[in-house]
Amino acid sequence: MPSSLIHDVVVLGSGAAGLTAALAAAQSGADVGIYEKADLVGGSSAISGGVPWVPLNHHQDAAGISDSREEALSYLASLSLDRMDPEMAATFVDNGRDTIEWLERTTDLLFTLVPNYPDYHPENPGGKPDGGRSLDPGLFSYATLGDWQDRVARSRRSAHLKITDTTLGGGTGHLSEAETQRRLDHDLRGCGNALVGPILKALLDLGVVPTTDARATDLIVDEGRITGVAMEIDGEPRVVLARRAVILATGGFEWNTELVAEFLRGPMTAPASVPTNTGDGLLMAMRAGARLGNMGQAWWVPAVKIPGDVAFGEQRSNLVNRERTLPGSIMVNSAGKRFTNEASNYNALGGAFHQLDPVTFGYANLPAWLIFDHAHLQAYGTFGAPAGSDLPEWVTQADTLGELASTIGVDPDGLAATVERWNAFVDQKQDEDFHRGDSAYDRWSGDGDHRFTKASTLGRIDGGPFYAVPIESGTLGTSGGPRTDTQGRVLDTHLAPIPGLFAVGNVAAAPTAMAYGGAGGTLGPILVFGRITGLAAAQAPSGP
Numbered sequence: 001m002p003s004s005l006i007h008d009v010v011v012l013g014s015g016a017a018g019l020t021a022a023l024a025a026a027q028s029g030a031d032v033g034i035y036e037k038a039d040l041v042g043g044s045s046a047i048s049g050g051v052p053w054v055p056l057n058h059h060q061d062a063a064g065i066s067d068s069r070e071e072a073l074s075y076l077a078s079l080s081l082d083r084m085d086p087e088m089a090a091t092f093v094d095n096g097r098d099t100i101e102w103l104e105r106t107t108d109l110l111f112t113l114v115p116n117y118p119d120y121h122p123e124n125p126g127g128k129p130d131g132g133r134s135l136d137p138g139l140f141s142y143a144t145l146g147d148w149q150d151r152v153a154r155s156r157r158s159a160h161l162k163i164t165d166t167t168l169g170g171g172t173g174h175l176s177e178a179e180t181q182r183r184l185d186h187d188l189r190g191c192g193n194a195l196v197g198p199i200l201k202a203l204l205d206l207g208v209v210p211t212t213d214a215r216a217t218d219l220i221v222d223e224g225r226i227t228g229v230a231m232e233i234d235g236e237p238r239v240v241l242a243r244r245a246v247i248l249a250t251g252g253f254e255w256n257t258e259l260v261a262e263f264l265r266g267p268m269t270a271p272a273s274v275p276t277n278t279g280d281g282l283l284m285a286m287r288a289g290a291r292l293g294n295m296g297q298a299w300w301v302p303a304v305k306i307p308g309d310v311a312f313g314e315q316r317s318n319l320v321n322r323e324r325t326l327p328g329s330i331m332v333n334s335a336g337k338r339f340t341n342e343a344s345n346y347n348a349l350g351g352a353f354h355q356l357d358p359v360t361f362g363y364a365n366l367p368a369w370l371i372f373d374h375a376h377l378q379a380y381g382t383f384g385a386p387a388g389s390d391l392p393e394w395v396t397q398a399d400t401l402g403e404l405a406s407t408i409g410v411d412p413d414g415l416a417a418t419v420e421r422w423n424a425f426v427d428q429k430q431d432e433d434f435h436r437g438d439s440a441y442d443r444w445s446g447d448g449d450h451r452f453t454k455a456s457t458l459g460r461i462d463g464g465p466f467y468a469v470p471i472e473s474g475t476l477g478t479s480g481g482p483r484t485d486t487q488g489r490v491l492d493t494h495l496a497p498i499p500g501l502f503a504v505g506n507v508a509a510a511p512t513a514m515a516y517g518g519a520g521g522t523l524g525p526i527l528v529f530g531r532i533t534g535l536a537a538a539q540a541p542s543g544p
């Protein structure tokens with residue numbers, strides 16, 4: 001028999017969901033064990049932008065930004081397609097402010113507003129075109145983590161940047177040499193590392209030390225109650241018992257191709273999260289009899305795969321935000337036609353990739369291509385290659401649009417007509433087909449010299465050479481899984497709580513369902529429900 005470990009609360013997974021729940025539980029006096037499948041902690045949360053979206057947060061007060069419960073709820077409802085549970089949405093909105101205050105009070109986190117970052121659908125009722133709900137976790141010194149300094153997953157590219165330094169967050173993407181050196185000297189990290197680091201530190205200070213290389217394989221059920229977890233720790237079978245609760249926080253199922261094919265509403269070929277998110281928690285919950293929700297959905301994102309670009313041992317999928325928003329680029333399908341507002345928010349764009357052509361019964365907009373011209377390349381660079389540098393060799397180029405279209409298998413006449421039509425829209429400053437540039441959001445991620453005007457995203461495609469890059473339908477993480485109540489308790493098929501089982505984060509059915517309010521639309525609810533779930537788990541009745 002494998003030997004047993006025992007805790008009041010067992011947390012599976014160490015992303016923002018798991019760590020936040022663990023912190024809340026440990027602060028209430030519970031003995032908490034965190035078990036992480038990977039050799040590093042932090043999950044996708046650690047390699048993310050680290051931005052939570054939290055309506056009514058207290059940083060709005062100092063900035064003089066008005067917000068209200070009614071605005072936040074009607075905004076979320078406007079994005080829900082009637083699939084959001086209003087009670088879950090209200091729980092999120094009602095607890096956001098407290099959660100951010102709690103994190104700032106009990107950890108080294110100190111958020112600031114990402115200035116002016118518009119909500120993702122700012123013109124919808126209750127939307128905020130001038131921002132105020134997206135928060136930047138700032139910088140955190142990993143030198144303060146002692147033995148854990150190098151045990152958190154990190155993004156090679158952005159670990160030392162704050163979100164507001166990046167082009168995504170309104171910055172230039174560059175730091176002065178002196179500032180770069182200062183951040184290296186103190187190992188100051190931003191984005192997802194700045195969110196996860198302080199929560200991990202608070203846990204370590206409380207004596208809660210995560211166990212890595214610890215993969216949960218199954219839940220232990222005793223007379224309908226979850227009493228523990230079967231695990232593999234360092235490759236050896238172990239049993240971890242839970243006196244009060246097990247919290248599933250194992251992330252989504254985006255790296256499990258079978259589950260992706262079984263459940264997601266359309267193709268998804270480019271997961272951008274950590275590759276250990278293979279749906280283990282979903283399968284465990286299903287075996288325990290959980291009711292599932294939101295299963296077709298994910299936090300969608302257009303992505304590009306750069307040959308040879310590897311992260312965590314797998315081909316990396318890079319988010320495509322700036323390149324498709326900047327002037328002088330469009331996206332087309334095989335017919336050479338534009339099919340969407342390229343500057344829309346990434347999550348909503350998923351819908352365009354999943355458009356079914358009823359005649360061919362194929363996906364009308366896959367494959368998709370980003371097309372740009374030489375002036376765009378010169379001005380902005382492309383996919384990590386700075387302005388003025390050589391074209392990366394993996395990008396397809398041709399002297400004429402016709403040649404480019406033939407090389408990539410796109411209809412040349414369609415592409416020629418599309419570019420002509422696009423250029424006419426640019427000249428008249430109005431995209432009559434897809435309204436690119438009309439929304440405040442479209443004008444955010446484009447050319448920073450023209451931010452807040454349409455010129456930040458509208459620009460002609462004129463002079464060769466011309467370039468093409470394949471764009472895939474990707475995800476930041478899936479957002480369906482076991483349904484939970486407002487306490488984070490997993491519900492069974494009759495919607496009754498399964499005793500001893502909780503879930504939070506991308507492993508669970510998202511509390512906002514399809515609604516992605518703004519930058520931070522996944523991490524905001526995760527922090528809020530992480531705290532609620534941890535508190536409830538610590539107070540769950542203890543087993544016999």
Ligand SMILES: Cc1cc2nc3c(=O)[nH]c(=O)nc-3n(C[C@H](O)[C@H](O)[C@H](O)COP(=O)(O)OP(=O)(O)OC[C@H]3O[C@@H](n4cnc5c(N)ncnc54)[C@H](O)[C@@H]3O)c2cc1C
Pocket residue numbers: 012013014015016017018035036037038041042043044045046047048049050051052053214215216217249250251252272273274276277278279280281299319475476477504505506507519520521522523524526
């Ligand atoms: C590049 C990128 C940028 C992003 N930026 C933002 C942003 O700025 N704001 C925002 O709101 N969202 C952002 N997201 C999305 C966000 O990162 C995720 O929605 C969020 O991190 C999910 O948190 P989680 O704790 O549920 O999962 P994760 O952080 O992925 O953690 C899950 C953990 O569970 C572990 N695990 C899996 N299976 C097991 C098992 N069987 N046993 C034990 N452990 C297991 C995994 O190894 C992983 O460490 C971004 C995502 C990416 C990829």
